[in-house]
Amino acid sequence: MEIRLRILLLIVLHGGLFSPVWAQGQVVRFVKKVLNDTSSAATSKLLVFPTLGFSPETSLEVGIRTFSLFYAKGDTVVNRLSEVNLNTFVTLKGQFGALLENAVYTNRNTYFFLGRARYQQFPLLYYGIGPATSKSSPVLVNSVYFQIRQRILRKVKNNWYAGIEADFQSIRRVNFESEETPNFELPVGGTGSETTGLGLALVYDDRKNVLNVRKGQFLETGILWYQPGLGSDFRYRSVVLDGRLYRPLGRPSRVLAVQLAGTFMTGQIPFNNLGLIGGESLMRGYYLGRYRDKNVLATQAELRWLPFGFSKRWGGTVFAAMGTVAPSVGAVQLNHIRWAAGGGVRFLFFQKKDVFLRADLGITREGTGLYISLGEAF
Template identity: 30%
Template sequence: MRVNYFPQKLIYLIAIVLFTVGNTQTAQAQDFEKIKEFFTFHPNHKAVAKDSTLYASKFIAAPVMSYSPETNFAFGTGAKYLFKFNGSGEETRVSNMPITLQYTLNSQFFVYSGFEIFTNQEKWVIEGNILFQNYPRLFYGFGTNSPESAEEEYNYYQLLVEPIFLKQAFTRYLFVGAGVRFNHIYSVDIEEGGLIDQTRPTGYDGSTSLGVEVAALYDNRNNVLNAQNGWYLETTRGQYFEALGGTHNFDLTRFDLRHYTKPFADKDDIIAFQMVGRFTRGDLPFSEFSFLGGSEIMRGYREGRYVGRDLLASQVEYRKTFKNSRFGAVLFAGGGDIYNDVSDFQFKNLKPTYGGGLRFMIDKEERLNLRFDVGFGRGSSEFYLGIAEAF
């Protein structure tokens, strides 16, 4: 499960890509593998040497760099732990635990992990997000017609903890469960006399959201990091109460629907589709409003360019893979909007997004790509560097 307010994805050491330029194809492959292995550790290599049926887990740690318009360039260290529990075979997908520590040119820092863990035979899925950051954000006002000229910056600290435990139920790829979500916003710094200071929405100077979530997940993707086929549908419903220690009473419903298919039997090209929704009711604090834009969906708009209670957005992406090469390309298009209430939805008001990008596969076994995208919105354009696909 991804979080809209954290658009950054890691980018592996840029020297890895630069190192491949100007060499022969054979030299590129050999040199790249040497560099990748330098940053890769195999915690269970001794056990794998004795039992070849075990999955060779990988702990990849390296200097990293990313870019998104919300953060500017970010530098730091990152790690990704890919593993399976002992006793898991081909029927169990690879668990993914990334950890990121970065500092940005906008004087931000963030520590983040968005994990997805499969137990043996996928009897359980444990997923969630852990985030601690100091995050300056731009604000243009509420509503679908907020003007660019209203831009102002505000800063805050955020601690988010969201574990969800899902048990396999009824059929192979269906999981149901529950979790908790704690989202604490504090040390907020706003512009004196600015739009936030004038309107002072509830929770503008900090808030704590603490609630219980129920969740359902259907996931039969063949690969979690870069699927070639399958469906993914997750929906969560959270109830937040002051009685639990929060500052506001409200409810939050989210869904994320994706589908992946190969249009040609003799090619590895992929068509990927995604639709997301976010719907809120009750006494909603400022930090829990829906923010449109980012590096995952509605690329081309800065995250938070438009702010409302509810959000609907979708996108489709064509992913082209070149044979006998680590390089690929994508084209994407979509649309979305924010609403005070989703019943206000109208097709004619959808904000468009479109663009394209390049890919470089850094791990063929896991199909893990470096990503460079350029997105265009209505009167805006942005570019993004990262690791792994947008969805």
């Protein structure tokens, strides 16, 4: 069983696990205020809380997560909910990292900034490249990794956005630890690399709340060229497609969400830049990077009750997904398609902003994964 678990310690505090002295103190009163947030939807919300986690490659992990939720100019009628999320962590093995993610709309949704920045000194499990790699004896990869990927999009008509995107990735001090394969052959980029890509993006987005979409559509297509002239160690091209559909079923609290995603690459691509399957968003239950290759095809569907009919704040979901990787689109084989399924519980964390805390259990033929976070998986 692979576990990557982040527990919101605020919930532990609220549960009364501390002494009566603490229960009467400022901390618990603050927690109760957060959990019973009744501030106006137009009010900007900043939440900072500690996290606790465990995974096989890191042992115990502690960190700080910061969420900022806001509407441009406080306008909840015209403008969409923006999110900035910063997660920092350290582990007992001396590893550390930080991830900053943003989905920010300006006034009247004229501009849309979508991206992330990541720095980590963090081990990864490397199973190899392709759809038929073995689960047994993965290689542990230690490295220092840095990435900035950002899209700057402008509304061109109605809900259509177009703009530019850039991606910079650097992986240094790479060390493959393989006890069972002493003559392990390093993949492309196995000694480290820097890649820089520039490209174009076209997005259709009519979602009102990106953390909990009850009705709407999202479509993104983007193409990036990585060239030595841009400072890239390798020359290749990457095309990304991501389509999502959200529909209420009978009542606003019951939502069907569907996603179809694809990554298509050509050229010489370092191992850390290849398309991946797994993680807390798509193909939940698989380790992120359990399967990797130049091409990725995946789809998932999720039925959400937000909340249940008998509760004002508790809800749940069930989901299923299929996906595969391949060196080319023509090489996709049905027997290499992997499945994932599962379910989760939800707690309405920000009542006025309609944002839920989620806990999902993903089940695959290779094991399970447990994920806790704020906002829906997609």
